[in-house]
Amino acid sequence: MKNHDNHISSYSLNLTVLLTLLILTTISILAIKFYLGAFTVAIALIIASVKAGIVLTYFMHLKFENLLLRLMVMGVFLLFAIVIVITFIDYYFR
Amino acid sequence: MSTTEHSEYIDSDTGKLGMWLFLFTELFLFGGLFIVYAVMRSKYSNDFHQAALELNAFIGATNTVVLLVSSMTVAMSLTAIQQNRPNLAIGLLLITLILAGVFMMNKYFEWGHKFSLHLYPGSDVMKTLPHGEIMFFGLYFMMTGLHAIHVIIGGVLLIIVIFKLKSGKINQEHYLLHENGALYWHLVDLIWIFLFPLLYLIT
Amino acid sequence: MNDTSPTVPLNYLNHKTGLWSWLSSTDHKRIGLLYLYSITIFFCTAAVLGLLMKIEKIAPGETIMNAQTYNGIFTIHGIIMIFIVVIPGLAAVFGNFFLPIMIGAKDVAFPKLNLFSWYVYIGGAMLGLYSQFANGHSPDTGWTFYVPYSAEASSNVVIALTAAFVLGFASILTGLNFIVTIHRMRAPGMTWFRMPLFPWSLYATAWIQILATPIIGITLLMVIAERTLQIGFFDPALGGDPILYQHLFWIYSHPAVYVMILPAMGVVSEIFPTFSQKPIFGYMPIVFSSLAIALVGYFVWGHHMFTSGMSYQARWFFSLLTFIVAIPSAIKVFNWLSTMYGGSVDLKPPLLYAISFIFLFTIGGFTGLTLGSLATNIQTHNTDFVVAHFHYIIFGGMGFGFFAGIHYWYPKIYGRMYNIRWANIAWGILFAGFNILYFPMFIIGLQGMPRRYFDYDPKFQTGQIISSIGAFILIIGLIGMISNLIYHRRRGAIAPANPWHGVTLEWQIPSPPPHENFDEVPVITREPYIFDHPYTKSN
Numbered sequence: 001m002k003n004h005d006n007h008i009s010s011y012s013l014n015l016t017v018l019l020t021l022l023i024l025t026t027i028s029i030l031a032i033k034f035y036l037g038a039f040t041v042a043i044a045l046i047i048a049s050v051k052a053g054i055v056l057t058y059f060m061h062l063k064f065e066n067l068l069l070r071l072m073v074m075g076v077f078l079l080f081a082i083v084i085v086i087t088f089i090d091y092y093f094r
Numbered sequence: 095m096s097t098t099e100h101s102e103y104i105d106s107d108t109g110k111l112g113m114w115l116f117l118f119t120e121l122f123l124f125g126g127l128f129i130v131y132a133v134m135r136s137k138y139s140n141d142f143h144q145a146a147l148e149l150n151a152f153i154g155a156t157n158t159v160v161l162l163v164s165s166m167t168v169a170m171s172l173t174a175i176q177q178n179r180p181n182l183a184i185g186l187l188l189i190t191l192i193l194a195g196v197f198m199m200n201k202y203f204e205w206g207h208k209f210s211l212h213l214y215p216g217s218d219v220m221k222t223l224p225h226g227e228i229m230f231f232g233l234y235f236m237m238t239g240l241h242a243i244h245v246i247i248g249g250v251l252l253i254i255v256i257f258k259l260k261s262g263k264i265n266q267e268h269y270l271l272h273e274n275g276a277l278y279w280h281l282v283d284l285i286w287i288f289l290f291p292l293l294y295l296i297t
Numbered sequence: 298m299n300d301t302s303p304t305v306p307l308n309y310l311n312h313k314t315g316l317w318s319w320l321s322s323t324d325h326k327r328i329g330l331l332y333l334y335s336i337t338i339f340f341c342t343a344a345v346l347g348l349l350m351k352i353e354k355i356a357p358g359e360t361i362m363n364a365q366t367y368n369g370i371f372t373i374h375g376i377i378m379i380f381i382v383v384i385p386g387l388a389a390v391f392g393n394f395f396l397p398i399m400i401g402a403k404d405v406a407f408p409k410l411n412l413f414s415w416y417v418y419i420g421g422a423m424l425g426l427y428s429q430f431a432n433g434h435s436p437d438t439g440w441t442f443y444v445p446y447s448a449e450a451s452s453n454v455v456i457a458l459t460a461a462f463v464l465g466f467a468s469i470l471t472g473l474n475f476i477v478t479i480h481r482m483r484a485p486g487m488t489w490f491r492m493p494l495f496p497w498s499l500y501a502t503a504w505i506q507i508l509a510t511p512i513i514g515i516t517l518l519m520v521i522a523e524r525t526l527q528i529g530f531f532d533p534a535l536g537g538d539p540i541l542y543q544h545l546f547w548i549y550s551h552p553a554v555y556v557m558i559l560p561a562m563g564v565v566s567e568i569f570p571t572f573s574q575k576p577i578f579g580y581m582p583i584v585f586s587s588l589a590i591a592l593v594g595y596f597v598w599g600h601h602m603f604t605s606g607m608s609y610q611a612r613w614f615f616s617l618l619t620f621i622v623a624i625p626s627a628i629k630v631f632n633w634l635s636t637m638y639g640g641s642v643d644l645k646p647p648l649l650y651a652i653s654f655i656f657l658f659t660i661g662g663f664t665g666l667t668l669g670s671l672a673t674n675i676q677t678h679n680t681d682f683v684v685a686h687f688h689y690i691i692f693g694g695m696g697f698g699f700f701a702g703i704h705y706w707y708p709k710i711y712g713r714m715y716n717i718r719w720a721n722i723a724w725g726i727l728f729a730g731f732n733i734l735y736f737p738m739f740i741i742g743l744q745g746m747p748r749r750y751f752d753y754d755p756k757f758q759t760g761q762i763i764s765s766i767g768a769f770i771l772i773i774g775l776i777g778m779i780s781n782l783i784y785h786r787r788r789g790a791i792a793p794a795n796p797w798h799g800v801t802l803e804w805q806i807p808s809p810p811p812h813e814n815f816d817e818v819p820v821i822t823r824e825p826y827i828f829d830h831p832y833t834k835s836n
Contacts, residue, residue, distance in 0.1 A: 008176045008177065009173055010173065011170055011173055014173065015166065018163060025159065028291055031295075041135070045288075045291070048290075048292075052284050052287050055280055055287065056280075069111070076121060076122075079595065082595070083548060084128075086614065087129060087133065089614050090610075092608070093609065094608045108481045111480060111481065112410075112477045115476055115477065118507055119507055119508075122508055122509075123511040124515070125515075126511070126515035126516055127519075129545065130541065130545075133541055134530075134536075214526075220527075224536075235528075236522060
């Protein structure tokens with residue numbers, strides 16, 4: 001029975017990740033001060049996606065997991081994105 | 095080859111894969127609400143902007159910080175048990191739970207404030223609002239409500255982990271439940287990472 | 298319930314006895330049978346409801362029930378058949394029983410979760426039944442729960458929605474269990490491409506269960522929120538869009554039909570090699586077709602909504618994708634037929650059902666293309682043409698696939714053989730009844746007979762009468778088929794371990810299987826479906 005991968009995230013790694021996330025959060029809050037029109041959504045989502053990616057990669061340990069799991073996670077997000085895009089083929093052109 | 099017949103512990107890679115698959119279902123569960131958000135936001139962008147002014151971005155940002163820190167503490171608690179320091183692990187989990195409590199308290203005050211203004215789905219005030227604002231508030235309550243339920247579930251999971259750390263069932267050799275509980279907690283954080291800008295930062 | 302005489306070796310049926318040993322068992326084989334018995338009971342219930350509908354429609358106007366009752370009956374008929382019988386069906390019964398065995402495992406990855414899933418399933422089913430009898434009247438929204446009616450109707454809609462939610466949860470847990478089982482529990486040497494096709498079909502199915510079901514979960518919660526909180530997502534008076542409900546509903550419910558059909562395709566993919574005594578034609582194309590169906594099936598949902606008011610671009614897109622998703626299914630049909638070509642074909646009941654599966658599924662599939670074409674859809678949408686189409690695909694496909702599976706694996710499950718002649722006769726009656734029941738519905742549908750109507754213009758009556766007669770014949774066939782299987786459960790001839798000369802792992806262990814499936818962990822060294830010594834009637 002295999003017991004866990006061998007990688008242990010150090011406390012400093014976890015702290016660094018948190019600080020990065022806090023910085024990105026601050027950026028996204030400051031970004032709304034500038035009115036960017038339609039791009040506001042895009043910027044907010046991009047920063048959120050980067051934060052999510054960092055949580056997935058480091059806190060959720062994906063960086064140290066096998067490729068299969070990483071492919072699954074990417075596939076899930078991709079599928080969801082495709083479903084939203086297809087839904088908008090209706091709404092955008094109505 | 096099932097190991098459950100011969101050991102009370104599930105093989106960790108097997109158990110972890112199961113947990114990730116469950117997380118996928120949670121992502122798609124919230125995903126349905128994100129689809130509604132996307133459609134309504136594109137239809138009523140001005141009303142959404144207007145309605146979001148009712149939200150307190152400061153509380154939202156505080157809650158974001160709270161959850162991010164709690165994600166770090168739960169990740170650190172995992173490091174602690176991997177280093178055979180169960181008491182540190184328990185301490186970090188307790189901090190995580192306290193942060194969860196802060197989150198829920200903020201939520202309580204936020205919602206309470208809205209209720210006091212008669213701002214909730216189906217209320218007399220809600221019916222007078224423009225359509226887009228009704229949609230925004232409906233999404234606000236349903237998304238943050240469903241998220242809060244998951245905060246509670248996550249908290250309960252972590253409490254179970256604490257008890258098992260105390261009893262030694264979770265230890266340096268066997269910590270799958272701890273790992274899975276942490277994953278679930280990170281998911282709660284992950285969802286909020288998207289909720290925060292979409293609900294609070296569209297002013 | 299089982300033989301415990303000293304000459305019968307210990308197997309999963311007799312090693313522990315008593316009702317509680319069954320209700321608390323985490324043995325995947327027992328859980329599979331728990332599902333089999335509960336699903337059979339629900340199927341028979343819903344079939345009787347269908348028969349009642351057909352009796353009502355023998356004549357225009359009120360025959361044996363009024364419009365309200367009819368609407369309630371087609372609603373619960375759909376809820377039971379879709380959520381309680383057909384979606385769980387093959388995976389929960391044969392997947393549970395045979396997936397671990399066919400990959401050389403002792404059990405699924407999470408046996409306790411497996412038992413828990415069955416209890417969740419039963420809970421959901423009980424809630425569904427409760428919606429019929431609780432205060433207020435039974436829901437009459439159809440199993441599709443379309444807004445605005447589902448948001449406004451005064452019947453027990455919330456209970457029914459909750460039932461569907463709970464049943465969805467059971468589906469998710471089973472899918473999760475199967476994916477992990479296939480990834481982690483395969484026997485040594487069983488690489489992915491040495492896995493037989495039934496496990497492959499379960500793998501594709503399980504991904505749909507995991508990724509599609511949550512969407513209907515949240516959608517049902519949204520309808521509950523509409524009813525209880527006036528949340529407004531689907532209410533135009535509050536700014537919502539009722540078509541958004543349809544989008545969300547079908548984003549799950551279309552992939553759900555692939556949950557229904559993929560395991561059935563997996564079953565017949567096992568039956569054809571065995572009853573032709575030669576390898577399956579095109580193992581790789583069938584594997585990739587299964588995965589392709591699962592993936593592309595996510596992108597066609599709008600074909601249920603062509604007349605609802607979507608943009609032209611959306612209608613165009615969904616129609617195109619619908620045609621594309623038909624291709625992998627067609628590939629499989631060619632492969633199954635080619636498997637039989639040149640083989641030593643033995644027309645036993647499993648093969649009879651498998652061949653009729655192809656026939657019925659093909660008719661269903663072709664009529665699906667008619668429905669998937671924008672121009673003809675306007676004529677056929679919401680008519681009995683649609684009802685005929687999906688009964689051919691679901692009942693003719695998944696249903697006959699299920700019957701094929703039970704006739705194939707019965708001797709392995711129970712260690713007994715049913716009466717072959719009885720089974721063949723029942724098949725004939727069933728097959729005839731099926732076509733007499735459903736084929737006329739294509740015709741009257743094209744002529745304009747709407748679906749979900751209990752009354753109709755007298756010009757449709759001839760077709761309705763023929764169809765209703767077919768229903769009776771079908772029921773007789775079903776009774777014949779089921780009674781054969783029940784009667785021989787204890788009285789049939791003792792079946793050998795490998796009565797059909799199959800080559801997959803389940804045929805290499807005793808009938809009925811021992812509790813832990815294998816005395817020694819099997820080691821796989823070859824591709825599946827290699828017939829070293831094909832059985833012909835002469836040898």
